[in-house]
Amino acid sequence: MEKISKQVQMACSECRIICGCLGEDLKKRVPSEFFDFLNKNSLPGYVPNFDLSQPIEKQKLLPETSALISAMYLKYLCDNDEERLKFAGLLK
Numbered sequence: 001m002e003k004i005s006k007q008v009q010m011a012c013s014e015c016r017i018i019c020g021c022l023g024e025d026l027k028k029r030v031p032s033e034f035f036d037f038l039n040k041n042s043l044p045g046y047v048p049n050f051d052l053s054q055p056i057e058k059q060k061l062l063p064e065t066s067a068l069i070s071a072m073y074l075k076y077l078c079d080n081d082e083e084r085l086k087f088a089g090l091l092k
Helices: 006-020 032-041 063-077 081-091
Strands: none
Touching: 006 032, 006 063, 032 063, 063 081
């Protein structure tokens, strides 16, 4: 099994905090395997410095964190293909 880089481990830690801010209705839409992946691969001892009173757009996220959040949103939280296409267009 390939070792996960420190950057990806840090991103998993950041994603765990962000996912913790999701409402219960959204959390239910994300498979437990995704959360298990984040928990298993988070960097022990790394505490991201987020201001949870600010929106996610104002946070300084690692590029890997943005990628994980975007993948989660596209795969599990978008309600339909139109929403996926619109979001995917924003990523370009």
